[in-house]
Amino acid sequence: MKADVFNARALREAFGAFPTAVTVITANDPADRPVGSTANSFASVSLDPPLLLVCLAKTSRDYPTMTKAEHFAINILSEAQKNVSINFARPAEDRFAAVDWARGPNGCPIFAQVAAWFECSMHDVIEAGDHVMMVGRVTAFESTGLNGLGYARGGYFTPRVPAKAVSSAAGGEICAAAVLERHGSLFPLGDENLPFPSCSAAGGDPANTLASHLEQLGLSVHDWFSLLDL
Structure with a gap:
């Protein structure tokens, strides 16, 4: 421009x-x-x-x-x-x-x-x-x-989260999954036992892989939370 x-x-x-x-x-x-x-x-x-x-x-x-x-x-x-x-x-x-x-x-x-x-x-x-x-x-x-x-780009991030995800993926295949929230509540599993959106994250940045997968499903990501330290 x-x-x-x-x-x-x-x-x-x-x-x-x-x-x-x-x-x-x-x-x-x-x-x-x-x-x-x-x-x-x-x-x-x-x-x-x-x-x-x-x-x-x-x-x-x-x-x-x-x-x-x-x-x-x-x-x-x-x-x-x-x-x-x-x-x-x-x-x-x-x-x-x-x-x-x-x-x-x-x-x-x-x-x-x-x-x-x-x-x-x-x-x-x-x-x-x-x-x-x-x-x-x-x-x-x-x-x-x-x-x-x-x-x-107008949002907060923690550099440690994707770095740890990549480190974990280096040791073998990692599956990235997301928890859904709607109107302040977690997405209910109900009697049908619906699975979380997930995908294989072999290679590259697992966080970006999951974000791209969710976009294909028509879902937008607002916050990332890491379980890698648990």
Whole structure:
């Protein structure tokens, strides 16, 4: 698509093809109250000096506070923190009430059970269209070893699930099956003992194989749950 015919929605969808981590930027307002916003435009910049950047929309209600803060933190959410991401993406009054957090060495809110966190001093704020790039100099950090939460094409995903499925398939043939849900209830088996939709997933990505099989049946997939760790 050429520049003179750009469609904002189409461009957003194209940007969304690039899988990213999910983070929550946190800081404190002048009254030392915590503020935070979900952001997935995050990147490491430099090891020496230790720099990172995150992009914040100018429409964010926390934009004035974030860009004037001397310190801020980046919380890289773990696979179990989808609800945290959703909560901090909404205009709720007290976003911090539903998350376990503590103050970092410089006082920034640090979440529990994240994949990693970084506390930073503000290095630079760079204007970038309808966003700003907040460049931070890392002053403290921790990596917990938990798997991170991913985001692509408008939906959340867990990189660990397909990876474990492929690993399991490498040891022999694996059968992929799905549980059906309708109107908030699981699909009843009834007296006919109806089987779950399933298919052989030999070779390739079992999750994609199952998704393609379900599409052929006219079924759409909304959520993936893994039993591989049970």
